Amino acid sequence: MPYFAKYKTKDGYKWLFQMPTTVDPLSGKKKRTSFRGYETKREAQKAAQMIKEQLDKGTYGNDKITYREAYASWWDIHQRTLKPSTRDKSEDVFRSRILPHFDKLRIKDIDRDYCQAVVDKWREELTESTAKDYKGHASQVFKYAMSRDWIFKNPMQFAVVEKKDENTLADDDSENENFWDSEQFLEFQDTASKEMEYQDYVMFYVMGSSGLRKGEMLTLKWDDIDFENKIINVRRTLYFKNKKDILQKTKTGASLRSAPMTNDEIEVLNKWRTLQKERFLKLGIQYKKVVYVVCRDNLRPLRLAHPNEKLNKFLKHHPDLPSITVHGFRHTFASALYEAGVSVKTAQKFLGHTRMETTMNIYTHVAKTIKVSEADKYENHMKMLKQNR
Template sequence: MASFQKYKTKDGYKWLYKYYSTVNPSTGKKKQTTKRGFNTKKEAQLDAGQTEQDLANGTFVEEAESLTFEEVYKQWLATHSPTIKPSTRKTEEYKFNKHILPNFGKLKIRDISKPYCQEIINRIAKELKTADAMKMYANQIFKYAVKMDIVLKNPMEHVVVPKNDSDFVVSESTEKRNYWEKHEIKQFLSILKEGQSFMDHVMFHLFIYTGARKGEILALHESDIDFKNKILTLNKTLYHENKAFSYQTSKTAASKRSISLDDVTLRLLRKWLTHNKERHLSEGMRTDSDSLLFARFDGTPLRMAYPNDRLNEIITKHNLHKITVHGLRHTHASLLFEAGANIKEVQERLGHSDIKMTMNIYTHVTKTVKEQTAQKFQKFLEL
């Protein structure tokens, strides 16, 4: 029979229960285990009843009894890691080490209760806006544990991610705009032509005119440009780790795409390639038949932070509205909408696998588009 006990935590009182599981072969005695984190004694009693039933039915897994969450996480990681890109793996491992393992890692996975999971997600939600993602990551480990018969049920399955009071309050301040409007783009392009290096001019021109991701732009080679058919192929992305670089496949199947180029961009690219080849010849450098479009003096890729640094410098020097490099991608999408492109066209050009991502940009379109919408409605009624 299980025994129940009330205990104090920093978030108030909780309940635990102790029970005897299987027999330790070395001592001949049953092993005592504690399961904690219940809000009420009734919750603890219900869970204890399920545990006793598992023991009676022989469905209690002996080998899994002592496994910690972290040990199961490592099992999952060994299977999961080979299926994802190194950049994705690095991001996921950081999130687990920062937010998930400190709360779950040392606990025996069989002893983690539904109330404890809810308590942790409540706490994370107060600290982070990405509590949904944290729940999703932790949930993967519990789902793996169920699949491997380490636990019978997933305690994270029905956990609810709470919202903060601020989510229900309309803010008086306007949302920070991470894109430029048409007149701001024209000003920026003028600055590029007049006072920046030719490489920076071409690089930022491509950001604005293609909407490509930073890693895609920095991974571009000469062979990715089809001047005859006016096409740019985006099928890889630059990745840096431990001072080494590599080219990874595109983010998703939708990210592998070919997009059309306008005549102004094609002329600028021709001029840039000619400039590069002339510079290499004048300096006695060997010319690669398929070199990087943007590279350091020795031909290696630029730092991933290079576009960020240069954009921030230009914005600060010329007192421009502050946006990020990713904001240039947002800008491209917003101006496409302003020019009359439909949502499907923008989705395909940006390489969004989920149209919801494109819709999120559409909800933040420029002031001009919103004004045009009102004018269209008025004109329609006047017909």
Template sequence: MASFQKYTTKQGQLWLFKMDTGINPTTGKRQTTTRRGFKTKKEAQSAAQSLQLEILNGNIVNHNNYTFDQVFNDWFTNHSKTIKASTQKTIKSKFKRHILPRFGKLKIKDITKAYCQKMINDIAESITSVNDIKIQANQVFKYAIKMDILSKNPMEHVSVPRNQKEMVSGDHNEAERNYWRKDEIKKFLMTTERELQFRDHVLFHLLIYTGARKGELLALTWDDINFNDGSIRLAKTLFQNEGSFVFQTPKTKESRRLISLDRNTLQLLKKWRTKQNEGLLASGGNIKHQNVVFTRENGTPMRLAYLNEKLDIIIKKHKLQRITIHGLRHTHASLLFEAGASIKEVQERLGHTDIKMTMNIYTHVTDTLKEQTAEKFQRYIEL
């Protein structure tokens, strides 16, 4: 029989249950388990019934022998039912590359705080997104506590090392600049217009002039563009997994947004729509995804890596400042700040959930904006 109890946390009131799970084969003594974190008593009762069935069927494994890999698989099986396929792929990749090679074969009860700290320190030497790695690993340990596999979380008080370059006074290394200035943008777009097919030129123009993510642009349909109002609706994103394409909703409500378009961009889109319709007529109309704005010649969705490859080719050929596709989004934000847009305006246009993300870009704005700030101060003082 299980007993149920309500308890209070910072997140509110939750439920737990305690249950006798039989004889521990290692100690020969009876053992109990406590499972926590259920939102309702009904949810706790359902979990208790499932556990009772596992005990009756002989499927209960001694928690002391659980490896991190086993707990991860159990956690991910449940967690994956609550997240999108694209998020599942991202999480699995992070665990496969960084976490499971270091933790997977270890018994989870033997993992110490010191080992967790060493693991985070090692990862910090090779990647900048180490805090996200800590967050992901932490979810598995929290799940282990919830399932009464652990009593304490060894990852809880681990600190994330700061990048030493961020703590050194002085100018940022020009080679590390991941955005373009106005003159570099003009040169790049002149090059794409001259050397790439028109579809690709329009895509790069949109990346720069809207600050949209590449997945958002590749998922655009013509009904997302309002030529009368001069606006574009970004409400879905293209996800590619093992050769299949999925048009899915964005991760956050802030990512679903309506932004304005300038006249030049609207004219480019109208011209592209005409060219696309001509290609559709030439094919006899036998093309899938006819309403999608940007597709391959056969009408199928474009590969997400395609734009990265084209950008690299142009940069190498013309010896441009090396930036990433995401750097074009950063470029759009930087130039918006130069043009006088407020932080709130930039946040809404880029679809940032947290204004801190926008502030991070603002702190790395171009030298032109810094010069303008000084000039504004001087003009005000001299009035």
């Protein structure tokens, strides 16, 4: 209900009223707005009634809505559709990268030029794909504002993310080969099987042989493995928040898949199951309680940082092997598929990619590397012929 009051000015008495008109996007509490300067109480009451009608229709203050207010309204709905890991990541992007640029600006005043300047700023500091990702995030708020009739055009739609020079891209690719070819992966297997704890060796072996993501590997259960049909059923992934293990469905619908296994992989897993059983019997734990293929002594999944720590330690002692990340084992699997002549469509299914373009990008990168390798072999062969003449 509006609150009416009479107040004194140098020109005599006037009337004001206060009423809730907006909601604070941070606290969620209603904010009261004061309206002053009315000659009579009746005039103030009439104005209050008009504002109430606008509030009821949802048309009040459209020209005053800030980007943050639009974001808060959109986020309240959008976050319900996201998985916990995606929700936290998206919220962090807005908090650290997007809101600092738009925050208290009235959304109707934000134009194409300003959006382009923000995108250019992101592009100076970030990769092309990350800048595009931030642009997409920011654009969703503008689209929501359009659906609420707060604005009529999306100014972010017209912003362009600058592409790097093609030669620069080629150089970057050659310097950041995040996979091993089949010979290098075999070399890793020979060494790691002797130097690593067998559980860690199995973890990397399966990721490199079946293309599992790190979170998928750490939540892989023995029941997910179909030894008879040589298939790993990928069903879930791991997410850590507030020191708690949170299991959730795989990254996308396509990620819910059946990954192939080799006979050698089955042999390694069977050996590990025997060793794992012995390990937990020594700890006084009944093996039927063991669910995960790799896990801690308390039967919980390994930490997400565990594979990174073990791989970094291994590579530090083996500088002869090219340095790759944990995710590089997944690309190593893709590399093996390419070398074996597996079609892009089949590789897409094995890897659980939603878009074929993602698989094509990996295949193209692998193809470039292999061509360079074969060219080097040819050059060395010609040198040997010259030396023997």
